[in-house]
Amino acid sequence: MAPPLQQTILIVTGAVYDQAALEETLAAHGFRAQMVNRGDKALAAVHGGGVSLVLLDVALAGSADFELCRHLGAAAGRKLPILMMSPSPNDDEHKRALAAGATGYGRLPYSVGDLVDQVLVELTVHHAWPARPGAPAFDTRGFEVNYHDMMTGTPDAVMLFDAEHGLPIAVNRGAEALLGRENAQLSQMRLVDLCPPEQPDGRPSSLAVRDLIRKVLAGEIRVFSLSFAHSGGRRIDCELRLVMLNKDGHRLYHMRMVDVTGHKLAEALRAGQNKLLEMVARGAPLRQTLDTLMLLVEGQSTGVLCSTLLLDLDGRTMRAGAAPSLPADFMAAIDGLEIGPAVGSCGTAMFRGQAVVVHDIQADPLWAPYAATAARHGLRACWSMPILLDEDKVLGSFAMYYREPRSPGAEELRLIDVATHLAGIAIARTRHEDELIRHRAHLEELVAARTAELRHAKEQAEMASEELSTALENLSMTQDELVRRDKLAALGALVAGVAHELNTPIGNSLMVASTMAERTRAIKAVMEGGLRRSALESYLRQSAEADDILARNLGRAASLVQSFKSIAVDTDQAQRRRFALGNFISELVLPLHAAVKHLPVEVALDIPEALEMDSYPAPLGRVIHALFENSLVHGFEGRAGGRIAIRARATDKDEIALSYTDDGAGIPAEHLGRIYDPFFTTKLGAGGSGLGLHVAHNIVLGVLGGRIGVESVPGKGVAFTMLLPAVAPL
Known part of the structure; x- marks a missing residue:
């Protein structure tokens, strides 16, 4: 109401x-x-x-x-x-x-x-509950609606329990129908008495009920799960909604029960089907798969015993497939029988290719020759369905046995369809695998014959291979020797260049230092006889000139040493950040361009403003600086001027294509393969250390995580192309 x-x-x-x-x-x-x-x-x-x-x-x-x-x-x-x-x-x-x-x-x-x-x-809750022996009476004053009217009118199963005594004080017809017991019987049973000894999770029902009541009395409101036992013995899975009530100092709990047995069975069937299909897919043994299927179907219906028989490849003989709950003697008696028009339920179903339902084995003529065997094992009903492949080829049969005469209902017929379908998939998969094994055996015979032919050819090839191996070994030794010689030659050229480059500034420094030492001794001698102002001024002027020469030459030597050290790129000191590539290149080129006063060089930039990189700008600057110096020293030497172009664009692979070109002298084809070698230079001893492009190559590949390529036509300039990730690797 x-x-x-x-x-x-x-x-x-x-x-x-x-x-x-x-x-x-x-x-x-x-x-x-x-x-x-x-x-x-x-x-x-x-x-x-x-x-x-x-x-x-x-x-x-x-x-x-x-x-x-x-x-x-x-x-x-x-x-x-x-x-x-x-x-x-x-x-x-x-x-x-x-x-x-x-x-x-x-x-x-x-x-x-x-x-x-x-x-x-x-x-x-406005009803006075009838007093029971030993139970308190409840006052009827102040109630507006009859609780029993509410319970009777609801379609749900509802019970009201006295929390102190643990017994029901009100039960509606829905609860009676759900539990298969009348009100008088239910009113004498506690909640735990309505449950089976154990819950589906294996917990004793006494513990499950005690835990549930404790949570309800503590005020917890939620849906609980509990399994009850029907008077007929079957399990009933329910969802409970319990509400705690207090009336005149007495604690009651209102319990509404919803039967979810069918829902859980459907879930179990779906889960079981998925598990069986997974077993078939991974190639589980057929007997194991069929046993699992039989137990799945048996769990869906009370009192059923399931079996699967297989039809032999001869198309006549029945073989035991799986029957985990049927007596082994009974299955042994069936194994080896030939199918026919009156061979029980299974033999007849396979013979006819149609379902055969026998509701009473002892009274059906199809079972006459085998009725005594069935009676000995207590089997009274059997419904069998043939397992077909492509609607015409019989693979076997699925049967449901009962220990009392009965006919199938709609739910049992649905289970039979599910079982025969899954059994057909498993049996067909096994038949195909067996056929593949037979084909494989024949194939192995063909392979063995062909192998013998190939073995002879292999022996001849091995002889030729040994000869080739010897020749290859000699070639490898020759190659290693050539590489060693090239390395020694490169090292000799390097040492000669380094010695020559360092010899000049160091030799100049030594000459100036020795000259100044001599002049110092001379002025000391002059000081003994009286030092003239002009002599002192001459000495100071010569000393300043010597200092300048020493500083220049030692600076040159230090610069050369630093360039030798730069062969190894120091990535630990590189600072990573996000920057606009166009602004960075512009700021970098400006001082480089300004420093070239003796040579008119035009620098053109073509870089979109929105182009950004998350990378290491300082190492990238070193690369541009090395390419710029390479153009000045090698490309524009002996020329009136030149043009440098730096362009960039984004690719569809999250990379930046950065190109550097000049219109200088270019690089001869014989030198292109060696320009990244350390200390390789065509101007060794004339100011070039041969390290610039080597360092640039190492930075691009290592720090920036990209690639660099070069193209050149002698007399028309050179083009370096770098593919750099927009986000540099960590």
Whole structure:
């Protein structure tokens, strides 16, 4: 019975919850929700009238005595249902809430569905429960709606338990039908008495029920799972929604049961089908797969025993396939029989290629020759379906046995279809594999013959291979010797160049130092006879000139040493950052261009403004600097000037294509393959160390994680192309 329209459920809490969902759900039952966050506002709302029930957060209920609860009851002037809600329910707080006048106790935060359920039950519990021996009587005053009317009208199975005695005090017809027991019998059974000894997860039902009741009494509101035992012995899987009630100091719990057995069986069947298909896919043994299938079907129906028989390749003989629950003697008696028009259910089904249903083995002529065997093992009904391949070829049969006469219903027929389909997949897969094995054996014979022919050819080839191997070994030795000689020659050229380059500044420094030492001795001698001002000034002028010469030559030597050290690129010191490539190149080229005063060089840039890189700008600058110097020293030497172009574009592979070209002398074809070799230069001893392009090559490949290529036509210039990742590797 729905409450009058526009009655109010007052929610007193300082927390923020899904008010819209709660209002919508309560409105469907004729209520409106009002939410306040202070005690004085709650009292004002109750004074205003129309409040049917209060949901009170313990955080706003006052002190430890929850005095706001009492004030709300007094303000209403009647017995006002108050549900105390706590974020951490406990027994002590529960007792204090009941002592303060609360009629119920629950948990925050709440599920909207569960909370509305509790509200509706709390409002509709208005019946005086009949007294039972040893059980307390309940006062009927103040009740507006009959609880039994509510229980009778609902299609769900509902029971109301006395929490103190653990026995039902009200049971509706839905519960009687679900459990297969009458009210009088159920009223003498505790909750644990309605369950099988164990739950599906293996836990004793006594522990499961005790844990469930403990959570409900603590105020926990949620859906619980519990399995019951029907009076006929079958298991009933249920989802329970329990709501704790308090009436005149007595604790009750309202339990609504929903039978989900069919749903769980359907889930188990789907999971079992997936498992079987997986077993077939990975090539599990046929017997193991069929055993799993039989147990899956047996778990879907009470009292069924399943079997699969296989038809031999001769098309006449039955072979035992799988029957994990049937007696082994019974299956042994069937194994080897020939199919025919009256060979039980399975032999006849395979012979006809059609389903055969025998509801009573002892009375059916198809079973006459085998009735005694079936009776000895207690089998009374058998329904068999042939397992077909391509609708015409029989692979075997699937059968369902029962120990009492019966005919199949719609659910059993559906299970038979599922089982025969899965069994057909497994058997066909095994037949195909067996056929492949036979073909493989024949193929192995052909391969053996062909192998013998090839072995002779192999022996002849091995002889030729030995000769080639010897020649290759000699060639490899010759190649290694040539490489060694090239390395020695390169090292000799390097040492000669280094010696020549360092010899000049060091020799100049030594000559100047020795000259100044001699002049110092001379001026000391002059000082003994009196030093003239002109002599001192001449000495100081010569000393300044010597200092300048020493500084230049030692600086040159240091620069040469530094260039030798730069062969190894120091990646640890490189700073990574995101930068605009066009701005960076412009800032880099400007000082390079300005430093070339003796030679008119035009530098053209073609780089989009939006082009950015997340890379190492300093090493990239060293690369551009090395290419620039290479153009000045080699490309434009002896020329009136030149033009350098630097271009960049993004590729579709998250790379930057950066090209550097000049219109200088170019590189001879015989030198292109060696330009990245360390110390290779065509101007050794004339200012070039042969390290610039080597260092640039190492930076591009190592630090920047890219690639560099070169093209050149002598007399027309050179073009270097670098493919650099827009985001450099770490």
